[in-house]
Amino acid sequence: MMSAMQIAVYPGSFDPPTNGHVDIMRRAAARFDRLIVGVGVNSAKTELFSVSDRVDMLRAEAKTLSNVEIEVFEGLLVEFVKQRNATVVVRGLRAMSDFESEFQVALANRELAPEIETMFLMTSAEHMFVSSSIVKEIAALGGPIAGFVSPEVAQRLQAKHSR
Amino acid sequence: MMSAMQIAVYPGSFDPPTNGHVDIMRRAAARFDRLIVGVGVNSAKTELFSVSDRVDMLRAEAKTLSNVEIEVFEGLLVEFVKQRNATVVVRGLRAMSDFESEFQVALANRELAPEIETMFLMTSAEHMFVSSSIVKEIAALGGPIAGFVSPEVAQRLQAKHSR
Amino acid sequence: MMSAMQIAVYPGSFDPPTNGHVDIMRRAAARFDRLIVGVGVNSAKTELFSVSDRVDMLRAEAKTLSNVEIEVFEGLLVEFVKQRNATVVVRGLRAMSDFESEFQVALANRELAPEIETMFLMTSAEHMFVSSSIVKEIAALGGPIAGFVSPEVAQRLQAKHSR
């Protein structure tokens, strides 16, 4: 039977958080006692926003969700999950290309920590093709991004590129 | 925040239940307070096993799982989920072809009942390519099926074909 | 250079037409001088609606589109296209599984009639996972289908199943 309190981790780069990320965060928050959104520090990737900017943006998005916390993690995801006493990893599935790499990571994580379950939510149809990369690309070219991110994130993105 | 008790429905045809189904059932049972395995009655499909045979086989597989019940449902899945006060539908994702139709059904179900969330577990690597259909095909040709289903299901399958 | 008048054919079963079909029909009508929606008669498939019902439903959907005609065709699509002096076949692409069979048919058609071009429009995100089959399935189970088809089609579908 299920343990008394279900804690889930929703990990990602969130560079920046899109409406798709926020949709998954909300839906996951409604299903678990506590949801920890984990902003991964990945030295290999060149990120547009600093880790603390990404945490700020996520906190703004989560401010009405009382059981959601935003945290930073470095190193192996499963270690972070264990340290937080979480038992579930939540991921949003968008489309085909996601599927492949998500499978790979989920199965590797099960090998590393069989007691942690990865649960997938399907991205809503309207966010199916929205990604942080495409949003950054449109913003870099001066295009409108209001349909893809929150007003606050949009403002920060535009600030990056007006400089 | 999450409601006091999380009830999930794991729907399927289970004609017959494979080791892959049982793996998902066990993993889902560990994540929810109650898991209802729903055997769908689909008059359009020709099934090998009667609904009551399928329920029996699933009960045998679930006998050590105290929070799992096996039930039959007819009609719309989301109606069945609501009647049982469940809020989650659990589905196993195997591979590419699954993905498409699972997306279609999950999004249709959200349209019908936005308060019900579909959560996907990835099928374990060793069951990734096992399906009820291929097991039935092998059994019909007299092939060994011990690696794909439980001994009890294997026996029933062989009985079907020795007649 | 392009010929004086561009006529396109949008073929399908339309059993029944969904909001996704109507979206493609409208967008295609805006791009060609004339659009002929071709309802294919396929004796091998069991259809829910008669050909004349399907034509009626499509005519209702197309009544504000002055350059759209609904016609029935039997036999090879490319023959129908040639007889109508059309040079383009329009198809909507939804998702992965579509892609495969659409490629197969488009390449076969090019082998049969290289002068006819197949042009694909991407289904809008919100219709990406809507199909005639899933709509019929939901209707058969008594579920609500208002989000997937027009009110008129919904009424006809419900009439089919209330009998």
Place this chain on the structure above:
Amino acid sequence: MMSAMQIAVYPGSFDPPTNGHVDIMRRAAARFDRLIVGVGVNSAKTELFSVSDRVDMLRAEAKTLSNVEIEVFEGLLVEFVKQRNATVVVRGLRAMSDFESEFQVALANRELAPEIETMFLMTSAEHMFVSSSIVKEIAALGGPIAGFVSPEVAQRLQAKHSR
């Protein structure tokens, strides 16, 4: 190290054999000492051509290939492979949808007979989207099929439909 003589089986329905099948047959014949093309008898499928017609068509295609034999098999493929002292199953891979079901069958066969290896050849680009089904569909509608099958197969297909 490899055994003295490598025998491979190329199984299929071949209803009818297409240019794609013939291409795989030729390429496989060039790689193995003996190639047995196995025409599967599948009582569940409705075939257009009788088993003996399919054998005749394949024999005509293989007549210049001295190390190829055409045989009929019933029951489990791996049993047929063992009876012929073959160690390899050859399959042509066309595209995405093939991939899934081929994986499923190959992995099931390995479970049944680990000593038999399935080797895949990629279908040539020009045959990538040709299948027996689409050829039959075009022929049934009276369309030209010369680009997809040999003249002999084309003649037989047309004979079927002129009656």
Place this chain on the structure above:
Amino acid sequence: MMSAMQIAVYPGSFDPPTNGHVDIMRRAAARFDRLIVGVGVNSAKTELFSVSDRVDMLRAEAKTLSNVEIEVFEGLLVEFVKQRNATVVVRGLRAMSDFESEFQVALANRELAPEIETMFLMTSAEHMFVSSSIVKEIAALGGPIAGFVSPEVAQRLQAKHSR
């Protein structure tokens, strides 16, 4: 109804143009009154050929097509399309991996400019697996590329690598 003159934009990197690109360009030129091939300037990508080299190569390929112009664009594609009074974006679809990113871009573009339609042509079977990247890779290793690009492009590629 369709506007008096249909102008389409076929955007890409064309680094270098392959036979697949040229095939799409020709087929699109036959369907629209005017076709503008837009060479995108993307500062983030490292290109082998300068923008002006790419324009030269495309002009050579298009010299017999009287309604095709080659232009350079910077910034957002939809802005370029609007400035040229075009209403259609043409893209060639090759295979699965294309499909994903093409969908993503097409849907983002519709969000940005709903009045612009993206129309997809299927790449011919023989060019299905040809890409600028693989051509560059083969050329860099000294391999023959005559089957993939025009003689002029081949010469320029070899010149790059003989230095």
Place this chain on the structure above:
Amino acid sequence: MMSAMQIAVYPGSFDPPTNGHVDIMRRAAARFDRLIVGVGVNSAKTELFSVSDRVDMLRAEAKTLSNVEIEVFEGLLVEFVKQRNATVVVRGLRAMSDFESEFQVALANRELAPEIETMFLMTSAEHMFVSSSIVKEIAALGGPIAGFVSPEVAQRLQAKHSR
């Protein structure tokens, strides 16, 4: 008919070799008279292990396989294959994303050297989602990698990261 002796080349980066690579190597070694594992030198990719380290690791894995040799190659694969009098290229197919790029490379190679056949083996289910990249990523984060690579490779990976 098959030539007297079948030599196959199994090319790759092997940075480092995983259990999946070793599985394919063993199965291929059982099917051909000689198997040459070709470690490709690719100046464009940043590799973790030097070419000679990769050769050493593969030699350790192959030490009980008498008909396997490990070699380094630079330049075009098909040239290397011809120089070694091999007629077959062996590749392991893992999953969807592999499929696309493998098709592309196999078809390009056939254009370059039609006499060389690429044969694909399906990766075993348990290695389906293991790749050199994910193993390196886990090792870099200090995670356990014993399930994915041999003890010797694991030791070398850990040595890389403890420095």
